[in-house]
Amino acid sequence: MSKTVDLNADMGESFGxxxxxxxxxxxxxxxxxxxxxxxxxxxxxVMARTMALARDKGVGIGAHPGFMDLQGFGxxxxxxxxxxxANMIRYQLGAARGMxxxxxxxxxxxxxxxxxxxxxxxxxAMARACYEAALDVDPDIIIMVLAATAMEEVVRELGCxxxxxxxxxxxxNDDGTLVDRSLPGAVIHDPxxxxxxxxxxxxxGAIITESGRRIPAAIDTICLxxxxxxxxxxxxxxxxxxxxxxxxxxxxxxxxx
Numbered sequence: 001m002s003k004t005v006d007l008n009a010d011m012g013e014s015f016g017x018x019x020x021x022x023x024x025x026x027x028x029x030x031x032x033x034x035x036x037x038x039x040x041x042x043x044x045x046v047m048a049r050t051m052a053l054a055r056d057k058g059v060g061i062g063a064h065p066g067f068m069d070l071q072g073f074g075x076x077x078x079x080x081x082x083x084x085x086a087n088m089i090r091y092q093l094g095a096a097r098g099m100x101x102x103x104x105x106x107x108x109x110x111x112x113x114x115x116x117x118x119x120x121x122x123x124x125a126m127a128r129a130c131y132e133a134a135l136d137v138d139p140d141i142i143i144m145v146l147a148a149t150a151m152e153e154v155v156r157e158l159g160c161x162x163x164x165x166x167x168x169x170x171x172x173n174d175d176g177t178l179v180d181r182s183l184p185g186a187v188i189h190d191p192x193x194x195x196x197x198x199x200x201x202x203x204x205g206a207i208i209t210e211s212g213r214r215i216p217a218a219i220d221t222i223c224l225x226x227x228x229x230x231x232x233x234x235x236x237x238x239x240x241x242x243x244x245x246x247x248x249x250x251x252x253x254x255x256x257x
Contacts, residue, residue: 037093040066085130113146121176164217
C-alpha cells in the first residue's frame with residue numbers, strides 16, 4: 001500500500017474588493033482548504049465563493065478561525081480570556097458550518113490561524129479551550145494540529161479525531177515550533193527547495209529543523225500558505241516532488257491515537 005499525505009492551504013482571505021492569493025489555482029493542487037471565518041480575514045461573500053470552488057474541485061473544507069484582527073491579519077498576539085476565546089471559536093466554526101451547508105457541502109476539519117495557532121502550540125490550556133469549544137459545536141470534526149507540539153498532546157488527551165500538520169514553507173526550531181516570521185529564513189520562498197525538503201520529511205516521518213535535528217512526527221497533512229507571491233509555484237513543487245517520490249495525495253481520514 002503506497003504512502004499518502006494530504007496537502008492543505010489557507011484561503012478565503014480576501015476582503016471585499018481587496019484580493020489575497022490565487023485560491024482558484026491552489027484549489028487545483030491541494031486536497032484540503034482552510035477557509036477564513038471573518039475574524040482575521042475573509043467576509044461572507046468570500047467564504048461562500050471559496051467554499052463553492054472547493055466543493056466543485058472535490059477539496060475538503062476546513063474552518064480557519066483566528067483572532068479578531070483584520071488589520072494585523074491575525075498574526076498579532078492577543079491575551080484573551082479562555083471563555084471568550086472558546087466563544088470566538090464556536091462563533092467562527094458556526095459561521096463556517098452554516099455557509100458550507102448552504103453551499104451543499106460540509107466542514108470536515110478545523111485549523112487555528114496565525115498568532116492563535118502559534119500561542120496554542122506551546123500553551124496546553126489555550127489549545128484545550130479552543131478544541132473543546134470546537135468539539136462542543138461538532139464532536140466529530142477533525143482537529144488539525146501542528147505535529148509534535150502541545151496541540152497534539154491536547155487532542156490525544158481529548159481522544160478526538162485529529163490530524164498532524166507540517167509546513168512546506170516555514171523553518172522549524174528544535175522544539176518543533178515555527179521560526180518566528182521576523183527572523184531571516186523563517187519563510188521559505190524557493191520552490192526548488194520546498195518540494196525536496198518536504199518529500200524528505202514525509203519519507204523519514206519526521207520534522208527536519210533548521211539545525212538538522214529530526215523530530216518524529218505524525219505527518220498527515222502539509223500546509224502550503226496561500227498568501228505569498230510564490231504560493232502556487234511552491235504548492236506545485238511540493239505536489240510534484242511528493243508524486244515523483246511515490247507519495248499519493250489524498251484527504252486525511254483523521255486519527256484517534
